[in-house]
Amino acid sequence: MEGLGELVEMFKNCFPFSFLFFIPIFIIISPVSPVNAAHEFAIYRMQQFDRYDMKVGSKMSLINMEARPLDAKMVTRRCIIARLKEVTGARYQDLHLQLVEQELLGTEDSSVPVYFAWETPEILNIYQSVIAGSGDDAATAVEDGTEWVAGKALTDFQISNIQGHLSGYGIEEQLPTIAIVTHYDAFGIAPSLSTGADSNGSGVIAILELARLFSKLYTNSRTHAKFNLVFLLSGAGKFNYLGSKKWIEDSLDNIESTLLSDIAYVLCLDSIGRDNMLHLHVSKPPKEDSSAYEFLQHLEKVIQTFYPDVGFKMVHKKINLADEILAWEHERYSMKRLPAFTLSHLDSHKALDRSTILDTRSRVDETVLVRNIRIVAETLARHDVQGELVSAWLDHLTSTPRAAQLLPRDASLLTTLEETMARYLKDVKRSTVKTDKRDPEFLFYDGAEYKMNAFNVKPAVFDLFLAVAIGGYLTAIYFLVQNFHVLLALFIKITRPVKATKVN
Numbered sequence: 001m002e003g004l005g006e007l008v009e010m011f012k013n014c015f016p017f018s019f020l021f022f023i024p025i026f027i028i029i030s031p032v033s034p035v036n037a038a039h040e041f042a043i044y045r046m047q048q049f050d051r052y053d054m055k056v057g058s059k060m061s062l063i064n065m066e067a068r069p070l071d072a073k074m075v076t077r078r079c080i081i082a083r084l085k086e087v088t089g090a091r092y093q094d095l096h097l098q099l100v101e102q103e104l105l106g107t108e109d110s111s112v113p114v115y116f117a118w119e120t121p122e123i124l125n126i127y128q129s130v131i132a133g134s135g136d137d138a139a140t141a142v143e144d145g146t147e148w149v150a151g152k153a154l155t156d157f158q159i160s161n162i163q164g165h166l167s168g169y170g171i172e173e174q175l176p177t178i179a180i181v182t183h184y185d186a187f188g189i190a191p192s193l194s195t196g197a198d199s200n201g202s203g204v205i206a207i208l209e210l211a212r213l214f215s216k217l218y219t220n221s222r223t224h225a226k227f228n229l230v231f232l233l234s235g236a237g238k239f240n241y242l243g244s245k246k247w248i249e250d251s252l253d254n255i256e257s258t259l260l261s262d263i264a265y266v267l268c269l270d271s272i273g274r275d276n277m278l279h280l281h282v283s284k285p286p287k288e289d290s291s292a293y294e295f296l297q298h299l300e301k302v303i304q305t306f307y308p309d310v311g312f313k314m315v316h317k318k319i320n321l322a323d324e325i326l327a328w329e330h331e332r333y334s335m336k337r338l339p340a341f342t343l344s345h346l347d348s349h350k351a352l353d354r355s356t357i358l359d360t361r362s363r364v365d366e367t368v369l370v371r372n373i374r375i376v377a378e379t380l381a382r383h384d385v386q387g388e389l390v391s392a393w394l395d396h397l398t399s400t401p402r403a404a405q406l407l408p409r410d411a412s413l414l415t416t417l418e419e420t421m422a423r424y425l426k427d428v429k430r431s432t433v434k435t436d437k438r439d440p441e442f443l444f445y446d447g448a449e450y451k452m453n454a455f456n457v458k459p460a461v462f463d464l465f466l467a468v469a470i471g472g473y474l475t476a477i478y479f480l481v482q483n484f485h486v487l488l489a490l491f492i493k494i495t496r497p498v499k500a501t502k503v504n
Contacts, residue, residue: 041123043452044190046114049405050153050443051239052324057445058114067130067454081130083119098352101189115452116190116357126454154444158409158432159235161243162418164425166214169224176264176291177228178380181244182207183237183270183329184402184417188357191403192448197364199354200237201397202273205390206373207231208420213377213385215424225381227264231425233417235433236404238355239442240325244332246433252336264291266340268329271354272372273364273394275345277311278303281327282341283319283334292339298379307375315347343376361398366391405444 048057063079070082117123168175182203186196195201211231217223234243251260265286272278280299286292296314303312319331326332327349333340346353353359366387374385400413407414409432422428435441480487 038456039122039126039454040451041117041120041454043115043117043450044192045448045450046116046190047188048445048447049239050440052441058112063113063115063452067126069131081127083127098356098358101356102352115450116193117452129456152446154405154446155437155440156434157405157444158434159243159246159404160407160409160411160414161235161247161431161433162233162414162421162428163247163431164211164231164421164428166211166218166229166425168218168227168229169221170226172228173262175226175228175262177230177259177262178264178291179230179232179266179333180207180210181232181234181266181268181329181333183234183241183243184413185236185238185404185407186359186402187238187355188359188403190357190448191406192401193357194359194401194403195357195361195398196359196402197361197394197398198273198359199271200269201394201402202271202364202369202372203269204233204397204417205369205393206269206272206376207233208393208417209373209385209389210377210380211421211424212389214381217381223381228262230259230263231421233421234329235407236442237329239404241329241332242435242441243433244329247431248332248336250431250433260336260338263338265295266330266333266338267295267376268333268340268342269376270329270342270344271346271351272344273369275368276309277313277345277347278372278375279344279347280312280314280341281330281344281349282314282316283331285314285316286339286341290339292341295379299375302375302378306378307371310371310375313347317349345372361394364394366394369394401448403448405446406448 046058048059050056065077065079067081068075068078070080070086072078072080165177183200184204186194186199186201188194188196214229217225218229232244232247234241234247236242237244248260280296286296300312303310317327319326319334328342328344330340330342353363370385370387370390373390377385396416397413402413409430414430418428418430435443
């Protein structure tokens with residue numbers, strides 16, 4: 001009894017600090033593992049940018065709230081978790097995911113943050129937990145682990161163009177020039193998920209392969225054509241072809257340059273990695289006896305002779321000057337009265353495949369891409385295309401996202417493209433352009449990928465009752481320790497044996 005009294009006296013003098021001694025013990029013997037109750041995974045924020053006077057996308061906000069399924073009755077101050085196949089159901093009038101992307105990005109910006117994540121077994125377990133605990137007895141809390149409240153505007157963001165050329169046989173200044181143009185960026189609902197395998201990774205691969213092939217032809221006097229070739233990888237193609245616009249303006253401002261006046265035609269490549277159909281989109285049909293008309297005739301002949309299974313059609317669409325957003329990249333050049341056209345397997349600029357996160361590596365048919373590059377190459381000059389290089393470039397371009405806001409001037413991908421073009425072309429250079437700060441055509445925001453934490457918790461009502469219970473428990477323990485001497489004396493008095501009294 002004396003040892004017990006000393007132990008109680010020790011805890012009494014240092015209470016409540018002594019209570020911390022029991023906390024690790026409570027955690028160890030707890031039936032719920034803290035490790036299994038917490039999860040961390042990557043999330044990808046929805047697009048956010050300004051287009052002229054309209055703000056598009058989702059503002060980033062701090063997420064620290066309970067998770068609920070899409071059909072929950074109470075969604076105020078809750079984080080809604082849903083699978084994409086649920087979002088594309090009846091709630092959106094049976095729309096396809098690609099159309100949902102267009103619907104979300106077609107409206108003005110929202111203060112509601114929207115994030116995406118890959119469906120992994122871990123996230124699927126979290127989702128199932130949210131579905132099972134959507135009542136009042138359980139919940140899952142999520143937080144994005146960031147202190148940012150809104151995306152920071154990238155006012156000094158620079159867009160890069162990469163260009164190079166091959167001089168034709170003869171006096172360069174007196175020869176016509178053919179420009180082959182393609183934009184290298186991709187677009188989708190989430191920048192960090194936009195790899196753009198077909199749109200427009202296929203165009204980038206095509207222009208690199210054409211540069212390699214023509215560099216060989218132009219080193220032999222027998223195959224050295226009497227026209228100059230200009231190759232341009234333009235930036236921000238998904239943002240109204242801003243790279244091509246700035247490249248044209250720079251060429252016009254350069255007094256010494258006669259590039260635009262000597263151009264025979266501009267061939268733009270956009271989405272040529274699928275299907276057995278090719279479309280040549282033009283703003284104005286080429287005139288007979290022109291270089292552009294000659295290219296059209298050669299293209300039709302090559303397809304009919306060597307690839308009879310491939311369909312071909314010329315699509316005429318006038319430029320709508322009332323629209324701020326152009327349909328195809330060749331329209332940038334047609335507006336300057338340059339013969340230009342776009343080759344694509346898509347029959348319309350409104351095709352959903354041009355701007356979706358579903359445009360992944362698996363969506364591109366390598367054999368079709370090789371065939372289409374060969375068609376273009378044979379139309380200009382017959383030679384072979386290496387399928388191994390096409391496959392390697394396709395793997396490389398789809399290994400990382402290529403959204404415009406994720407490709408600053410020092411991006412490693414741009415360096416790789418520039419070095420590759422420098423192997424085959426002359427005077428390869430990279431030029432950067434910035435939008436006007438006073439009246440920018442586009443304004444990007446940072447913050448595309450973050451980490452989110454999910455915790456298995458009880459509802460807020462349970463936390464309230466638990467807090468009251470813990471407070472009452474600690475109060476009882478406190479009074480018990482403070483008055484333990486009274487309880488001990490009473491216990492000793494009760495348990496003390498009664499002495500027997502002798503009666504004479």
